[in-house]
Amino acid sequence: MTETVDTAGTAAAASAGEPARAPGTTEPAGTAAPGTAGTAAPGEPKAAPRPGLRERKKQRTRDALLRAALELFLSQGYERTTVDEIAEAVDVSQRTFFRYFAGKEDAALFLQRLAESHFIAAVRERPAHEAPLEALRRAVLESWDTIGEAIEEVVPIELHMRTYRLIESTPALLAAHLRRSEEIEEEIAHLIAEREGLDVDRDPRPRIAVAVFGGVMRVTGRQWGAGEDTGVEAIRELTAAYLDQVGPALAEKWGPAPR
Amino acid sequence: MTETVDTAGTAAAASAGEPARAPGTTEPAGTAAPGTAGTAAPGEPKAAPRPGLRERKKQRTRDALLRAALELFLSQGYERTTVDEIAEAVDVSQRTFFRYFAGKEDAALFLQRLAESHFIAAVRERPAHEAPLEALRRAVLESWDTIGEAIEEVVPIELHMRTYRLIESTPALLAAHLRRSEEIEEEIAHLIAEREGLDVDRDPRPRIAVAVFGGVMRVTGRQWGAGEDTGVEAIRELTAAYLDQVGPALAEKWGPAPR
DNA sequence: TTGTCATTTGTCAGTGGCTGTCACTAGCCT
DNA sequence: AGGCTAGTGACAGCCACTGACAAATGACAA
Numbered sequence: 001m002t003e004t005v006d007t008a009g010t011a012a013a014a015s016a017g018e019p020a021r022a023p024g025t026t027e028p029a030g031t032a033a034p035g036t037a038g039t040a041a042p043g044e045p046k047a048a049p050r051p052g053l054r055e056r057k058k059q060r061t062r063d064a065l066l067r068a069a070l071e072l073f074l075s076q077g078y079e080r081t082t083v084d085e086i087a088e089a090v091d092v093s094q095r096t097f098f099r100y101f102a103g104k105e106d107a108a109l110f111l112q113r114l115a116e117s118h119f120i121a122a123v124r125e126r127p128a129h130e131a132p133l134e135a136l137r138r139a140v141l142e143s144w145d146t147i148g149e150a151i152e153e154v155v156p157i158e159l160h161m162r163t164y165r166l167i168e169s170t171p172a173l174l175a176a177h178l179r180r181s182e183e184i185e186e187e188i189a190h191l192i193a194e195r196e197g198l199d200v201d202r203d204p205r206p207r208i209a210v211a212v213f214g215g216v217m218r219v220t221g222r223q224w225g226a227g228e229d230t231g232v233e234a235i236r237e238l239t240a241a242y243l244d245q246v247g248p249a250l251a252e253k254w255g256p257a258p259r
Numbered sequence: 260m261t262e263t264v265d266t267a268g269t270a271a272a273a274s275a276g277e278p279a280r281a282p283g284t285t286e287p288a289g290t291a292a293p294g295t296a297g298t299a300a301p302g303e304p305k306a307a308p309r310p311g312l313r314e315r316k317k318q319r320t321r322d323a324l325l326r327a328a329l330e331l332f333l334s335q336g337y338e339r340t341t342v343d344e345i346a347e348a349v350d351v352s353q354r355t356f357f358r359y360f361a362g363k364e365d366a367a368l369f370l371q372r373l374a375e376s377h378f379i380a381a382v383r384e385r386p387a388h389e390a391p392l393e394a395l396r397r398a399v400l401e402s403w404d405t406i407g408e409a410i411e412e413v414v415p416i417e418l419h420m421r422t423y424r425l426i427e428s429t430p431a432l433l434a435a436h437l438r439r440s441e442e443i444e445e446e447i448a449h450l451i452a453e454r455e456g457l458d459v460d461r462d463p464r465p466r467i468a469v470a471v472f473g474g475v476m477r478v479t480g481r482q483w484g485a486g487e488d489t490g491v492e493a494i495r496e497l498t499a500a501y502l503d504q505v506g507p508a509l510a511e512k513w514g515p516a517p518r
Numbered sequence: 519t520t521g522t523c524a525t526t527t528g529t530c531a532g533t534g535g536c537t538g539t540c541a542c543t544a545g546c547c548t
Numbered sequence: 549a550g551g552c553t554a555g556t557g558a559c560a561g562c563c564a565c566t567g568a569c570a571a572a573t574g575a576c577a578a
Contacts, residue, residue, distance in 0.1 A: 023285075054525075054574050082563065093528050098565065131511045171438060178441060179434035194511055203516045204478070204501055209508040211474030218441075218467045242463055249468040250505065252390045254455055257462045313545050313554075320555095341534065352557045357536065 042233060062100045064090045067155060069107040074162050078170045105176050107176055108167065111160045112177060116184055122146070123191055132192050132206070136213045137243055146231050161230045168225050178218075183216045216242055235252045322358045323349045326414060328366040333421050337367060337429045369425065370419045373434060373513050374406045375443055382406070383451055391451050391465070395472045400495055405408055407491050420489045427484050437477075443474045475501050 051059065068089040072081040083104060087094045099109045122143040126135035151160045167173040189210040193200040200206050220242045224235050245258065282322040310318065327348040342363060346353045360366040381402040385394035410419045426432040446467040450461035459465050479501045483494045504517065 051428065052300045052575080057574085058329070060524080083565085084563085094564095095529080095566090099526080105565070131410070132513070133509060134511075173468050174441070175434035175438035178437035179430060182433070182437060198513075200517065204504050205513060205517070207478045207509040208475055208504050209500060211478045212505065212508065213469030215474035216467055217543060218469045219463070242467060246466050246471065246509065249464040249471065250392060250509075252393075254391070254457075254464060258464070311546080314546085317555080342536085343534085351533095354537090354558080355556060358555075362536070 043209060049241065061092065061096070063154070065092070065100055066095055066110055067076060067159075069101075070106070070111075070155065070159055070163055073108055073166060074159070078104070078173060079165060104174065108163070108170075108173050109176060109180065111151055111155070111163060112167065112180070114150055114154070115143075116180070118147045119143045119149055120184065120191075122185065123188055126195075128195050132196065132209050133213060134239070135192075135195070136188070136210070137240075140217065140239055142237070144232050144236050158230075164221075165225045181214060181218065185210045187216075213243075216246060263436070267341055272384050284490055320349070320355070321349065323354055324351070325366060325369055326418075328360075328363070329370075329414065329418055329422055330378055332367055332425060333418070337363070337425060337432060342374065364432065366428075367422070367432050368439065370410055370414070370422055370441070371426065373409055373413070376403075377406045378402045379443065379446060379450075382447055384456070387454055387456075390501075391455065391468050392455070392472060394451075395447070395469070396499075399476065403491050403498075417489075423480075424484045427481060440477065442475060444469045447473075450460060473507060510512075 040152040069081075069086045071090065082103075083097055084094050086107070087097045088102075101110075104249055119140060123136065126139055130138065131156060148157060151157055167177050183244040187206075190200055193203070193206040194209060195208065198206060217239070220235075220239050223231070223242070224238050225236070248254065248258070261324075272383055324345065328340075328345045331345055331348065340363075341354050342356055343367070345363075346349060348358045348464050356366075360369075378399060381398040382395065385398055389397065426436050443513055448466045451469060452462070452465040455465065457465060476498070477493075479498050482501070483489070486493070507513065507517070
């Protein structure tokens, strides 16, 4: 009902993608769209000269759509929210919504994808001498901060955390989220294999290591969402604690409860 | 086009569920529907006196729908197959299809669920003295056989294997399958916690152990689907080999490739 | 300023998954 | 036989999503 397109401020960090895409799709993220040469001269290493009116307007629309969608999802539930409602809240046509997002799902998972891209970037920056799991561990722990900041630039953090819980509790969203997780695991597995100089299709260890890590991260996330403390500090501690439990969980004999 | 309801023979092992359900849903599988007391006298421990004409007819319809659905999915792809086509192939109304399956997805994942229920049963039967991961390991390896047999009773095994590949390569199905996997992991985690006399919400080890296991199983399954040899023997070997790689994958220093 | 061009948007029409309703038929029970 | 109930078909309708085309609008040059 409220919030028309005029919801200025807070420039989303999203890339200027085609209908479907959002923050960092499967693509390496370093690939700037080569076709849409706005004001920027090609080949120039400069960052962002200035978006131009058209671009800014698009950004605002996308931003408004995202925010309206999330707020509606959170207030009345994902399934009970229709695309028409979202479009109407921003005062654009339903068709326009689909030009910015591949579907309802895509909008709901937007922030997740933002977070994921940060994690992947963090993994990329880990020094090669670290053991695989060590690198992954440090990458998550470290990225919790940057993720928080990046999200703040688009929507209030609190909105994101509530969205996370919504995803976990909405079957359709959870399914989509898990599929996405698998895609990321595949990507990370390739990164690890590369670090170690291995062929990912010949040596199962990269995929297995990543699968183990991913599994633990999912358990961690769920536990975090279920708990009270939704702060960045809490998730970091949980992450570390759970990763430390992998060894014990694989042990022959389980001792008494950890704490 | 072919195959009307008269596709007799091969009685499916499915339970007589409501619109949505299929083989073994979340329920413990030992719970026989208490409401639908057909010919069987209540309280009698006997297995199946005999279905009755009505029941048999239903079974045949469900079976025919399942088979038609899978065959259409495999021949023209999941997305390109409409529910109307499936219904028409069996010569029932579209509405009837939805009375047997919660949706297209449900039909496509039917066999998976059959397999899952066998695995869960196998875990339940593991002696309590085995270490958690040991029990899980033995449960899968052992259940590969019973799963194969159970599926043969409904459709030719080969159909199932092709369906598995289809699931892996169809985004919508993969997503649903992964979500289902998570549900199962939760269930297994509870079983493990029970075996060890632990509170699943107080001690993270059960969930972590199961998540690790599940992750490896998923990688295994994917590898199996990608390969040539789709026999039961192949999957068993792969499973064992991959589970053996968990230790090495978690090690500080990765040695040279395993083989 | 004005004309041209490319992009963005709205409108319309249509497909397909899925659900509620209701009357009808066919097994089942006494 | 006759009543009861479960299974089915025929509609009608909601909603996510897509293709096509025309109108609106920013970008840019004359």
